[in-house]
Amino acid sequence: MGKQKILTDWFHRAPDAGGVQRIEAYFSGHGYDLHRHDTYAIGRTLAGVQSFQYRGGWRHSQPGVTMVLHPDEVHDGEAGTEDGFQYRMMYIEPALIQQMLGGQPLPFIKTGLSADPRLLAATQALLRSLDNPLDPLEEQDALFDLAQAMNAVSGVTPHRQRFDYQAAERAREFIHSALDRTLTLDELAAHSGRDRWSLSRDFRLLFGTSPYRYLSMRRLDLVRSLLIQGQSLTNAALIAGFSDQSHMTRQFGKTYGLSPARWLSMHRR
Template identity: 60%
Template sequence: MDSKTNQPTSSDWVVRSALPSGVERIEAWFAGHGYDPHRHDTYSIGRTLAGVQSFNYKGSLCHGVPGNTLVLHPDELHDGMAGTNAGFRYRMAYVDPALIQNILGGQPLPFISGGLSNDPRLYRASEAFVQALDHPLEMLEEQDALYDLAMALHAVAGKPPGRKRLDYRAAERARAFIMEHLHSSITLEMLEQASGRERWSLSRDFRALYGTSPYRFVTLRRLDYFRSLALNGFTLVDASLAAGFHDQSHMTRHFTRSYGVSPLRWLARLRPAC
């Protein structure tokens, strides 16, 4: 990033895997500043390939280097930058917490303290998702890898502090309702009726099980749809409206908070997919 113009350097790039998968995978290189503070509702599971990948997370400046595993919890604020003048290269997989819950079956999402781990169990379990992007993941391979990842996260995080019992089935009914009515105006009252769970208890359980609030979940799913439309040639205005935002500026505010860059900068960094 050029500090005077606040624009990405010509050498900054991001490649998204175009292979069929339920997990978004990228590889990227940045000369300096990568992302402003932002938060998204997926696990960010990554590996630094070269250089030092620095980021602010939970009140500390962390440094990812080759050999350790980055594990950023859903909806936790973080940024990204080079820790040295040499820049940094990394791969990242964005794992939907619902995929982890399919395996854990209603336990609170595992939290890895500090956002970095040297535990060999996590290193091995994340290998399938941070290998070269041109390596296709067969469906059974991906499902096995998700199981291994969920088990490793659970083991390394340890048992969370005491918490009231969570109603996983009600939260999952609410999540399914959201996915079916994504382009409608959704309220907590509607989710209460769909789930059969009192609204505030549902909201609490939803956060614990899926890592974010129902409202943020809706917003991020609309941003997912916006990104798919923008990548397929829709204008930002048309993609914003089709994804359920009031206008382009409404979408841009949410996009920047969720990804740390503006939609235009995000598109400019992308290289052709594998």
């Protein structure tokens, strides 16, 4: 008897831990519209061909290579063949990478794909089956190894730039304390001790996205958590600091390439 073809799109999300989200998913055809998020997206295709637009060209991921999508880079996703594709991905906050690299420009893999064995080895522990949680110390060691491998494989010699990592980190921490209200760059600058435009430049360099995008993404993180807990779309939007449900829905689609309703319907509890 031949292998039965999977027809239903699905994804499974492991419990969040330590600034890392891990998912496994299958798509039979079209997966995601063009979107971007403010984390690294690092993973591998388990079966099939995973095709996506990235930095002006089409990329085709197959088993054996590592995907490393940089924060805030626009991409989509679809099956490259009629068999669909299955993959595992982890989403890692740039701030976590910064803690391991000590404050320097983020590693950048130009094409979004790498066959370098150092990356394959460094992602092995983190991309094992999502059914069993990692030992906390094992996860921390694996993340450190991954940060070092990314830095080594990036192939980009960082230019010496003057930046204030501590000021940017103070601003980032302040954003987390004010998700439910309006923030201004002047307010962030006052809390960071850095002038607003220097802070804005440093934030992008060190965390891969702008302060506003970072705030929006943390609000969307909260929306997803609330939806899983059973909150309505309207309540989740308001609790997370969005002006209304339609505002949240637009941001959700731009960020994840899926509507909130579709995302929730695909979610495997």
